Amino acid sequence: MxxxxxxxxxxxxxxxxxxxxxxxxxxxxxxxxxxxxxxxxxxxxxxxxxxxxxxxxxxxxxxxxxxxxxxxxxxxxxxxxxxxxxxxxxxxxxxxxxxxxxxxxxxxxxxxxxxxxxxxxxxxxxxxxxxxxxxxxxxxxxxxxxxxxxxxxxxxxxxxxxxxxxxxxxxxxxxxxxxxxxxxxxxxxxxxxxxxxxxxxxxxxxxxxxxxxxxxxxxxxxxxxSARHGIRVAGVEQVAPGVVSIHLAGRDLDRLQTAGGQYAIWRFWTGATWWHAHPISFSAVPTASSARLTVRDLGTGSAAISRVRPGTRVSIEGPYGVFTEAHRVAPKLAVVAAGIGITPIRSMLEHSTLRPGEATVLLRGSDPSQSYLWDEVGALRSMRGNAVFSMMGPRPQGLATWMSVEALAHGVTIGTVFPDLLNSDFYVCGPQSWIDLVIRDARAAGLPEDQIHVERFDW
Known part of the structure; x- marks a missing residue:
């Protein structure tokens, strides 16, 4: 049935x-x-x-x-x-x-x-x-x-x-x-x-x-x-070297109807940042009065917004995106996140209604400094009874792979990580070149295109 x-x-x-x-x-x-x-x-x-x-x-x-x-x-x-x-x-x-x-x-x-x-x-x-x-x-x-x-x-x-x-x-x-x-x-x-x-x-x-x-x-x-919700910076919390969570406060933020996994275009009204709008994912589903973004210092723009002060006024365009549970088509869920790609993954999983044994999540980092928000993923209510794995370590030089040296040495493949891959929606987020390698392996394993979910928001 x-x-x-x-x-x-x-x-x-x-x-x-x-x-x-x-x-x-x-x-x-x-x-x-x-x-x-x-x-x-x-x-x-x-x-x-x-x-x-x-x-x-x-x-x-x-x-x-x-x-x-x-x-x-x-x-x-x-x-x-x-x-x-x-x-x-x-x-x-x-x-x-x-x-x-x-x-x-x-x-x-x-x-x-x-x-x-x-x-x-x-x-x-x-x-x-x-x-x-x-x-x-x-x-x-x-x-x-x-x-x-x-x-x-x-x-x-x-x-x-x-x-x-x-x-x-x-x-x-x-x-x-x-x-x-x-x-x-x-x-x-x-x-x-x-x-x-x-x-x-x-x-x-x-x-x-x-x-x-x-x-x-x-x-x-x-x-x-932006005028209706009156969003301002409530605080900035350092998560890891070069990574901060920006806590936002505002009115009726739940009425933005943000789905987990979505992003918005943000403009922070300071002298150093007002001229640049930033596409940033929600790293937690907004409540009525608060929202959270997690940002990695990847350039002058993101470095500047990581230094914004509490009280800074913030404008929003969005939310946008289809990197959400609403676009699932298969009975199982497979997820891979690397680096700052954890942010939409974390909010997507928070907003998901998952049954025990339905989801398998792999968190990928080159070193322990990239394990930000990993503990939050494992603690989500939706992840009870579901599997969360980590793969730590650098990729081998000269080899086009998204896996670590240690994983390859132990014969790990995309099929061994996700045994139900062909019966799963596959959500991937991380650096674009790394994503391309993950999707290459998923397609080679026979995963249909409509079960692959990847979304860029830096266009």
Missing amino acids: VDPVDRTRRIRGRRRRRTADAMIALVWASVAAAMTLWLAYGGLNTVSGLATALTAAGIVTGLVGTDLILVMLVLAARIPAVDRVVGQDTAMAFHRQLGKPALYLILAHGALLTVGYAMADGSNVVTETISLFQGPDMALAYLGLGLLIAVVVTSVVAVRRRFAYEAWHLIHLLSYAAVLVALPHQLSAGGVLADGTVQRVYWIALYVLAFGAIAVFRFAVPALR
Whole structure:
């Protein structure tokens, strides 16, 4: 007989997958709608030769490219419905995947139109470019293109690593300006978006949706939520060298409806930290008047917030994330945490309703200094009757593995640690390169993708 809890989990999983598929279908439907409206305007009727064919292709690439950019803005708006289904890290991964195609389409838009117009006018590309630049609102269009190129280029991993996070984030915000400054030329140039047409109404509606979502969910909701809960730093406790727990106090913090395993975007209002928002997991499920974050010093930003003083005002965006029990689909639970990755794991387990023998937890550290919060995990009420193991020690040099030298010497494998792995939801949190190795072994053991739960919140 199928356990009712397991059946409910499978049903919820199927619903989420269907909803995720519907969201993806909606994205491509918007692209199809952009092309359909161009065809309805009579776009193909304008094609009578090579010059007009290039011009038509330029218009289509511009419409599709702009549509994808607006989709990217919606994905970056942190809309709760999107977060509940796929999580912000998945949404932002899709956002990044659309970046290069959108830029290539916009570049093709400019190149094709320039060549097409030049051929029609009997001029050369340079002369036509100068002529276009002098047209209504075209200077803004070229400015928007330049901003978009800057955003995409600085988002390439190899380039992004050369920038401080704050500088990269500031440049990335230019994507909003890039889209806005290009709007006037779309409405004034050509006839596809002429005043009074359905096409014009549709595109203005897309802009309102994209920028409205950003205004509401990135600015208005966080500002109202922060004011409502009045969050301040209550104290800072050193947990281990370079690791502190920041205790927060506020009003009705339980009404944030935070699920164990989630994170929020935090801004600490001091002279050294106000300009940088930090994605940090809750290391304990909030109560009505308190919450806790645990932070490791991994750079200048996290080092600064570890020195905040009691009374410091704190703003919050969120909570976000699908690294929660609600996304389980299997009867058993397998968990691996390393380093500061213990924080979402600890709150997720605290918020879980587990039966004895249902969960197996492995806590991984290179040395004893990385065993922060381990004692709390073993003491959780949900872990009564469930197994908690530790694996201490460095990894072997020159070998791509997530395990310690000692574990490998004793023949430990992912299957021996988790004998019920294929019947389990597998939650993993830790350094990204280490996570990749854990997931590699889980996949090699045959674990289905929908039972693997990994979430990045540092995008």
